[in-house]
Amino acid sequence: MTDQDGFETLAIHAGNTADPLTGAVVPPIYQVSTYKQDGVGGLRGGYEYSRSANPTRTALEENLAALEGGRRGLAFASGLAAEDCLLRALLVPGDHVVIPNDAYGGTFRLFAKVVQRWGVEYSVADTSDAASVGAALTDRTKVIWVETPSNPLLGITDIAAVADIARTAGAKLVVDNTFASPYLQQPLALGADVVVHSLTKYMGGHSDVVGGALVAADAGLGEELAYHQNAMGAVAGPFDSWIVLRGIKTLAVRMDRHCENAARVAEMLGGHPKVARVLYPGLEEHPGTRSRPSR
């Protein structure tokens, strides 16, 4: 791999180093819980127990970090498991979070029904409007959460503008990049601190796996999240990691086709007499398209 490798090369090769035992070009499914040690403290390749690390999961985690341009990728049993780990790593009772008014329902439930019970407060903002995000801040705000495009209304947030607000407020910017995928959008390059994924969607791509991910821009934060991943334990299993890694190899071609198909459906619906409004960020009249970008 080189710095010049394009997205599709990274999608196919990053993390996919030839298996040291056989030379297999695709990382094997290391369906194993524990690893033989070469004496006390002598870990072969750094592996000890598969909650802490597993070679198939490592391959996926390295691939995710490369695609998002981050320093550390971590793979989880689901998108919500990744979100839960992130929130418990970043927040303590008394902290405050700004969340989008159109976040995925499960994310909203996590804040409203789970995290809030542990003393973390949240305010809801229209993150497509930077002023609304600024107005929702308190002196205890530690995280600004953005989902763009949002599920299901496809709202668009100007990540760079909100990253400026987060930096000034001393808060971390988290971006749920599930719908765009790193093929279409790389939030860390726009100033986000952490990217969240439901790998269940376009990354897996075949409706045959549930998974989640975090990618941190900063190595220190990545280490902190990895500590919590191991401490809390909701990791992606080896087979699920392998399935996602396989799906990612075709991410670019699938996303191109999704975009072409969605544009045609949006156009068709836009001309339909029984359709009042079409929400598709590719349309000129979409509010996110009009406001893009603020600098």
Ligand SMILES: Cc1ncc(COP(=O)(O)O)c(C=O)c1O
């Ligand atoms: C944008 C978004 N984020 C997070 C999640 C949660 O992911 P999972 O279902 O893998 O737990 C979903 C699920 O639909 C989603 O659409």
